[in-house]
Amino acid sequence: MSLIRKIIDAIGFLTITGFIKNGDNNWNINENNGDNNNNNGCRNGSSNGSKTEGLKASIKFFPIAGLFIGAFLAAVFFILHKFSTIQIASLISLLCLFIITGGLHFDGLSDTADGLFAYLKSRDRTRFYKAMKDVNTGFAGSAAMIFYILIMWAGIDAVNIKFVYLSLFTFPVVGRYSIVLTSYFLNTPEDFKGIGSVFTESTGLLTLVAASVLTVAIIYLFLNLSGIFSLSVSALSVLILGLYFSKKFGGVNGDMIGFSVKISEIVYIIALCGFYKAL
Numbered sequence: 273m274s275l276i277r278k279i280i281d282a283i284g285f286l287t288i289t290g291f292i293k294n295g296d297n298n299w300n301i302n303e304n305n306g307d308n309n310n311n312n313g314c315r316n317g318s319s320n321g322s323k324t325e326g327l328k329a330s331i332k333f334f335p336i337a338g339l340f341i342g343a344f345l346a347a348v349f350f351i352l353h354k355f356s357t358i359q360i361a362s363l364i365s366l367l368c369l370f371i372i373t374g375g376l377h378f379d380g381l382s383d384t385a386d387g388l389f390a391y392l393k394s395r396d397r398t399r400f401y402k403a404m405k406d407v408n409t410g411f412a413g414s415a416a417m418i419f420y421i422l423i424m425w426a427g428i429d430a431v432n433i434k435f436v437y438l439s440l441f442t443f444p445v446v447g448r449y450s451i452v453l454t455s456y457f458l459n460t461p462e463d464f465k466g467i468g469s470v471f472t473e474s475t476g477l478l479t480l481v482a483a484s485v486l487t488v489a490i491i492y493l494f495l496n497l498s499g500i501f502s503l504s505v506s507a508l509s510v511l512i513l514g515l516y517f518s519k520k521f522g523g524v525n526g527d528m529i530g531f532s533v534k535i536s537e538i539v540y541i542i543a544l545c546g547f548y549k550a551l
Contacts (some may be wrong), residue, residue: 281330283339286448288374319543328474331452332482338448339490342441344372349368349440353433362428362436366421369444377447380530381420382413387527397521401464420534427541432547439544443537445490446503449534450510452483456528458514461522468525498547506540 283289345365352361370378383404389395389412390403403410429440455471456479491499510532517524522531 277326278330279333279336281326282333283340285327285330286334286337286376287341287372304448310352324470325406331455331471331475332479333486334448334451335445335483335487335490338445339441341369341372341444341448344445345440346437349436358433358436359425359429362440363425365422366424366428377530377533378417379528381416381534382409383527384531385416386410386413388412391520398519405524416534420538423538424541427538427545430545435548438499438548439541442491442494442499442544443540445487446506447533447537449483449487449503450506450532451529452480453507453510454514454524454532457481457511458518459523460525464521464523464525466525468527468529471526471529472524495548496542496551498544498551501545501547501551502540504521505543506536509539510536 281422291531345368348368349361349365352364356364385408386406387400387404389410391400393399424443428436451471452475455468455475456477458472460466460469460472487503491503513532513535514524518527521528
């Protein structure tokens with residue numbers, strides 16, 4: 273498989289750009305009962321081994337797919353800012369993240385938030401899994417999505433217009449890198465196999481190193497040391513969250529990987545606000 277093909281597969285998987293897949297954006301991966309038979313942390317579809325293998329080969333290029341998403345958000349902001357305020361343009365740009373990804377990772381954020389809320393009330397893993405599988409979004413899931421948008425919006429607007437562009441370009445890169453980071457260090461519980469296991473079982477050391485090099489290069493290109501420090505804080509938060517998931521639930525599934533993506537983006541933006549001003 274060529275390098276360009278792998279990058280295209282990564283972009284096609286993490287976005288709604290079906291035209292990149294010759295009009296077919298149905299990622300054919302066997303889902304088990306563990307990941308709610310929906311997008312969860314990642315896109316799904318009917319069984320097809322070749323597409324699964326293509327996905328596995330593209331994981332190391334997820335940061336580039338994140339840059340593609342960031343470029344789209346920055347372009348939306350550029351257009352909207354021509355005839356609206358920075359605040360309105362940045363908010364709509366953030367909301368367009370849902371559009372370009374087809375809601376990918378947002379459902380992981382809401383489902384996992386519902387599951388954690390149920391678990392913290394009962395300390396029962398069964399209730400955690402049950403809440404995650406519920407097709408109806410609960411209070412915690414809705415609140416998590418609202419707080420995500422509000423925190424990201426406040427952080428992106430915290431400095432100046434240049435900072436808005438830099439944030440929009442780079443936070444999706446960090447978020448997609450967290451998929452690789454989480455998948456390398458964690459596994460998927462046997463009783464919760466599904467789309468998450470495609471990542472946790474396929475992400476080896478070379479994939480982690482390649483994704484890390486790409487992420488560091490992209491972030492440094494845009495933000496120099498302030499970006500690298502912010503990336504480090506975000507990566508540390510992902511590892512801590514992963515340690516918690518591993519201790520309490522035995523690993524991660526697709527939803528929990530999606531949750532990690534959103535947490536990594538929030539931490540990155542908050543850290544970047546501080547480091548960008550300081551450096």
